[in-house]
Amino acid sequence: MQKMPQWAEVVLVPLISLFLAAILSALVILGIGEDPIEAVNLMITGALGSTYGWGYTLYYATNFMFTGLAVAVAYHAGLFNIGGEGQATLGGLGVALVCLMLPWPHWSLALIAAILGSALFGAFWAMIPGYLQARRGSHIVITTIMFNFIAAALMNYVLVNMLRPAGSMDPATERFPEAVHLPSLHDVLAVFGINFSKAAPANVSLLIAMIACLLVWILIWRTRLGYEIRSFGKSESAARYAGIAPARITIITMLLSGALAGCMAINNVMGEAERLVLNAVEGAGFIGIAVALMGRSHPFGVFLAAILFGFLYQGGAELALWTSIPRELIVVIQALVILFTGALDNMVRAPLEKVFLAMRRAPKSERKTQAAE
Secondary structure (H helix, E strand, O other): OOOOOHHHHHHHHHHHHHHHHHHHHHHHHHHOOOOHHHHHHHHHHHHHOOHHHHHHHHHHHHHHHHHHHHHHHHHHOOOOOOOHHHHHHHHHHHHHHHHHHOOOOOHHHHHHHHHHHHHHHHHHHHHHHHHHHHHHOOOHHHHHHHHHHHHHHHHHHHHHHHHOOOOOOOOEOOOOOHHHOOOEHHHHHHOOOOOOOOOOOOEOHHHHHHHHHHHHHHHHHHOHHHHHHHHHHHOHHHHHHOOOOHHHHHHHHHHHHHHHHHOOHHHHHHHHHOOOEOOOOOOHHHHHHHHHHHOOOOHHHHHHHHHHHHHHHHHHHHHHHHOOOOHHHHHHHHHHHHHHHHHOHHHHHHHHHHHHHHHHHHHHHHHHHHHHO
């Protein structure tokens, strides 16, 4: 029997953790002589007070949805994939090759091919650590984090020596053809008569990320494969007894996880930069870990947590721009959110479980008293 309801697990625990992180962040801001209320107002105004701010918030959130889903899928199988950074990097290479090497008459066709290309490259990069764990016993945490560095070095070599245009000093590809440029959120919402900032980088890949959230929910909770993944994650020995092959589930799960991380490149490479540049992922693979932890590895939770971290990124940028609060302190605030929603999660969960257990016992004792009377 669950110690507390599912809604409390998914909603209440993260909200309380977030509240505690906000209090500590406010104390840190006070400690450097700034007004925390003014800082919060500036963050809200900068991230949510205009369509321009919303555009950047949703752009960052799109990246975090993909990498958060990647971590969440692996987590359900008891695997800790911290290689989203490298998998998203290789996904960008897949997008660049699709957009540059093939002639596309329309962005919609290019988008489908880019999804496949990014997913395949990301899945391949995640499959190798998955295979090493399944067949050779290598620990998935060690191999995935080391593959981040290998991916970065590989991307550096490919951009500098193979894909860089002749005469260019910039380690980046040439700009993608006009035909493959994705519609921005301004273009999408204009169809419905909604005015949205043209300068914001949010684009149609936000819709792809939201569809991915739905598909992951269907996969994990409405398919046989999802049941096998969850069973394996809960107990490997029980899964073996039920006829589930651990090696098969490990490799398939890492393929799915890597594919989701790779798809992040649709947003930042194809949608925003419209070319492949060095360090395009910008840490989104690691933020995906915090997003998955805060979202309790549930697709809807990942969606909400991604919006929150998108807000923190954009709001933090506004703070660094308009106040004397240094950019490093914004990173500290983000770290506090990660700390309370991840590492210190049990500090909130344990008291809540006691409260809900006490609430359950109270009606039972009342019924026994009434029966005795």
